[in-house]
Each structure stands twice: as structure tokens, then as C-alpha cells.
Amino acid sequence: MGARWQGPGRLVPPDRRWWLIGLFFLATAINSIDRQIFAVLAPLFSIDLKITEVQYGFIVQAFLVAYTVMFVVSGYLIDRFGTRLGMAVCMAWWSTAAALHALARGALSMGVFRFLLGVGESGNFTAAAKAVSEWFPPEERSLATGIYSAGSLVGATVCPVLSVWLAAAFGWRKAFFLTAAVGLLWLVPWQFLSRHRDGGGAGDRSTAPVQRRPLRLRTLLRTRNVHALFWPRVISEPVWWFYIFWLPKYLKDVQHFTMAQLGYTLWIPYVAADAGSLLGGYFSGIFVKRGHSPVSARRFILIPCALVMPVTLLLVLKVSAVMVLAGASLALFAHMAWKVNLVTLTNDLFPAAQVASVSGVLAMGAGLGGVIFAGMAGIIVKLQSYSVLFGVVALLHPCALAVVSRLLRRGGEAPTHPYVSSSSFQRQ
Numbered sequence: 001m002g003a004r005w006q007g008p009g010r011l012v013p014p015d016r017r018w019w020l021i022g023l024f025f026l027a028t029a030i031n032s033i034d035r036q037i038f039a040v041l042a043p044l045f046s047i048d049l050k051i052t053e054v055q056y057g058f059i060v061q062a063f064l065v066a067y068t069v070m071f072v073v074s075g076y077l078i079d080r081f082g083t084r085l086g087m088a089v090c091m092a093w094w095s096t097a098a099a100l101h102a103l104a105r106g107a108l109s110m111g112v113f114r115f116l117l118g119v120g121e122s123g124n125f126t127a128a129a130k131a132v133s134e135w136f137p138p139e140e141r142s143l144a145t146g147i148y149s150a151g152s153l154v155g156a157t158v159c160p161v162l163s164v165w166l167a168a169a170f171g172w173r174k175a176f177f178l179t180a181a182v183g184l185l186w187l188v189p190w191q192f193l194s195r196h197r198d199g200g201g202a203g204d205r206s207t208a209p210v211q212r213r214p215l216r217l218r219t220l221l222r223t224r225n226v227h228a229l230f231w232p233r234v235i236s237e238p239v240w241w242f243y244i245f246w247l248p249k250y251l252k253d254v255q256h257f258t259m260a261q262l263g264y265t266l267w268i269p270y271v272a273a274d275a276g277s278l279l280g281g282y283f284s285g286i287f288v289k290r291g292h293s294p295v296s297a298r299r300f301i302l303i304p305c306a307l308v309m310p311v312t313l314l315l316v317l318k319v320s321a322v323m324v325l326a327g328a329s330l331a332l333f334a335h336m337a338w339k340v341n342l343v344t345l346t347n348d349l350f351p352a353a354q355v356a357s358v359s360g361v362l363a364m365g366a367g368l369g370g371v372i373f374a375g376m377a378g379i380i381v382k383l384q385s386y387s388v389l390f391g392v393v394a395l396l397h398p399c400a401l402a403v404v405s406r407l408l409r410r411g412g413e414a415p416t417h418p419y420v421s422s423s424s425f426q427r428q
Contacts, residue, residue, distance in 0.1 A: 016193075017135040023190055024128045024148040027091060030183045031124045032155025033162070034098040034117065035063075037179055039245045040163040040266070043252055043259065044172045045104070055107040057378025060245050062111040064374050066118030068367025074123035075360020078130055079353065084194045087127040088187060094120030095183030101176040122363060129343065129359040133352030139288040142298070142344045146281025149340050153277055153332075156244065156270035164263035220361050225349050228407035230365040232342060232400035237366035238373035239309075239335050242393050243269065243328055246377060250386050255321045268325050273332035280305070280337025284344070294348040295408070298341040305338035306401035313394035331393070338397060342404075 046056060078086035097116035104110040128148045136144045166175035220226050248266060251257040257265070280301050287297035312331040343359075350358045380388055 019193055020131065020135065021144050021147055023186075023193060024124075024131060025151040025154075027087070027124055027183075027186060027190075028128065028148050028151025029155035029158070030091075030151075030186060031094070031121050032152040033159045033179050034094060034183065035121060036156055036159045036244055037098075037163045037176060038063075038101070038114065039248050040160050040262065041167055041172045041175060042249060044167060045110070048172070049104060049106050049110065051107045051110070053382055054378050057374055059107060059111045059114050060241075060378075061371055061374040063114040063118040064241070064367055064371040066115045067122050068118075068364050068371055070119050070122040071126060071360040071363035071367060072357075073360070075126040075356040075358070075363070078123065078127050078356040083127050083131050083134070083356075084190075086123060087194075088190060090120050090123030090127065091183050091187055091190070092120075094124075095180050096120075098180035098183070099177050101180075102173040122360075122367070125363055126356045126359045129346060130352065130356040132344075133347045133350075133355040138294045138348065139285050141294075141347045142281040142284040142288075142340060143278075144281075145344045145347070146277045146279075146340045149281075149336065149343070150274045150277040153270045153274040153336065157267040157274065160248070160266035161263045164259055167259075220358060224407060226358065226361060228404060229342060229345055229349075229362050231403045231407070233362050233365035234369040235400040235403065236335070236338065236342075236397050237369040239331065239393050239396055240339070241370040241373060242377065242389065243332055245374070246381075246386075246389065247328060251321070251324070254386055255324065257321070265321075265325060269328040269332045272329035273336045276305075276333035276336035277340050280340045281344070284341050295345065298345050298348065299404075301337055301341045302401060302404060305334040305341075306397040308334045309397040310394050313391060327390075335397070345408075 042051075042056065045051070051059070074086070074090065094117055097113060097120055100113045100116065101110065104113060129145075132141050132144045132148075162179070163175055166178055170178070247269070248262055251262060251266070252259075284297040284301045287300055288294055292300070309331060312327040312334075314327075343362075346355060346359050346362060377389060
């Protein structure tokens, strides 16, 4: 790591690349709002459309199935055609699908629209991961990842208040439509700021041709470091989906929150998650600057984040609303600090020309965990209780940490030039 970083990001002035990552922050916030508004407004449209708890779980699962499968597809296509075009297409697709929610007439149509939303939303994260590898040196990558990841949490923080206000003022159907329109407006600054700097690919006319070799899925699945990051995503990602899709319903059904109270308080855990995203990225970057390898620096953050998660169960099982919010806040802080560093390991272990493809496979693992959990969660709540779900969620990160520790190969950092072939990594 002593050599000076010589990636394509050297062609991007620092102010330009931070502006671009700022746009990814906004895109991720929009992505989060378009996803979470469904959960916040569920108490309203579930009554109007006569959607049961089990049907709700299946609708959530429909989104996650599409979201999961499309990570692999979007990752390959973004590596092939470039970040600029790929991100624009994804934003236009999912914003249109989000607007269609306003037309739902029952569980089936709502499920179809959620599926279409999942098809488009996955591309945001594969494009962002690729951008970080292309534009940022190793010591800045975790912070850049933390910044765009924080968009999810800003969206999650704003969404309850915004959704409740829009639904009260215009009805839940127009609330879906109005929030979706923001994504289409985002395309204007994206096309302006990104036109001089894409990651290459068939759609990039502004930079010199570069070597571009997206990895085949079969090759990725034989790579040890892919498994070291894939299975922890499968195991740990249900924590995020649980707090996104089920915390609002838990507060409403068990803690008897009103819609107004949800709007006033539901933002608190997501502010904590924002802090975890930024601080987790910042401190692992500090470790890199002090001479630790990028992989070791990420490990220093992963370990305490995983070990603190069981503590959240003690807070939540106190069953008061204040303790539930405190436990959820601690859990989401730790989860996002964990996730930022786990995602950044992709940038550390694989060349930038292949990061979108690798990120797609790893994100598929995250979606797979969410799909499995979503199918089980509604049934568990019906047959058991929310306490059982909280118990499972509190133990997932320690299990994921054990997998990382067992499988991650030491000394596997990617070469400093992001377009070097990764053949040396494929057999690890």
C-alpha cells in the first residue's frame, strides 16, 4: 500500500468526485424513501385494500425477490455500459415503478408494483460501489461509502414525517406519486455533473478506452473472498429489512403508536444509523492512514459492531416504547457501521473494473437473506410474537462475524491500478 494510488480517479478533481458522491447520497436517499414509504403508509393502505399480515409479508417478499435477482444483472450491465448510463436508467425505472403504487387496487397489484420497484432499485448500489472504486483512493473509500450509504438513513429519517404529512394532506395514493417524482428531478443534475466523467464502458464517450472485463458469475462463485463477503451479507442484512419493514408495524400494533407518533419518533433510529454509517467509514479510513492494510482496518470496525448487537435485545425486551427506540437506535448504528466496512471490503479486494459485478453478487446475498426473512417474519408474528423476531435479529451479526473470520483470506488486497486483471484473485 506504499505506492501512490494510480486509479482513474486521479483524472477527477477532488471537488468533482465529492460532488458526484453527493449525488449518489441523494440518489440513495430517494431510493430509501421510495422503498420505506410503503412500510410507513401500510396501516392506511392495508385497510383500504384489505391486505392481511400474511399478504403484507408476501408483498415485501415480492420486492426483495426482484431486488435480489437484479443485483447480479445490474452489476454486470453497469460494468459493461458504465456508471453514468446505468445509473440514469435505474433511477428512471424505479421512480416510475414507485409512482405506479398510487394505482394499486389490491394485494396482487401492489405486489406487482413492488416487484417492479425492486427491479430498478438494486442498480443504485452497484453503480455507487463502482464509482467509489474508480474515483477514490483506499484511504477515502470507506468514507465515500459511508456518505452514499448514509443517504439510506437520511431517507429513512425523513420518510416517516414526510409520508405522514403527505398522506394527511393528499391521501396515501398521492403520497406515493409525489415522492416518486423527486427521482425524475434528480436526473437533471446527474446528467450535467457526470457527463465529463464516467467509468468507461460502451456508453462512455468522454474518456479514453479502458480494459473492461466483467467477471462471469461462475467465476465469482469459485472465488473464496466472494464467499467470505457473500454469506455475511446473507446472514446480517435481515437486520436492516426487519427495522425498515416491521418496526413501524410493531410500534403501531404492540406499542399502540398513532400515525402522528410514528411521524414524530420513527426518525430517531435512522439518525443513529446515519451516525454509524459515517463514523464507521471515517474511523476505518483513519486506520488505513495510520499504516494498517485496508482489510485489517475494516476488521477493526466489524468486530465491535457484531459483538454489540446482542445487547440490543436486552433493551428491546424491556417493552417500553423508549427502550424499544433506544435498542433499535443502537442496533441500526452498529449495523450500518458494520455494513459500510463490509461493503468497502469489495473495493479493497477486487479491481474497480469488476467491482459492480462483484457488488451485484454480494448484494444478491443481502437480498437473499431479506427474502428468506421476509417470508418467515409474517408467519412468526402470527404464530409467535415480535419478541421472537427481535431475538433472532440480535444474534445474526455475531454469526456473520464468525463466517468472515473463517473465510476471509489475509493479504488479498486488490492491485492499486483498478483495471489490472483479477486472475490472481479468482483462485483464492
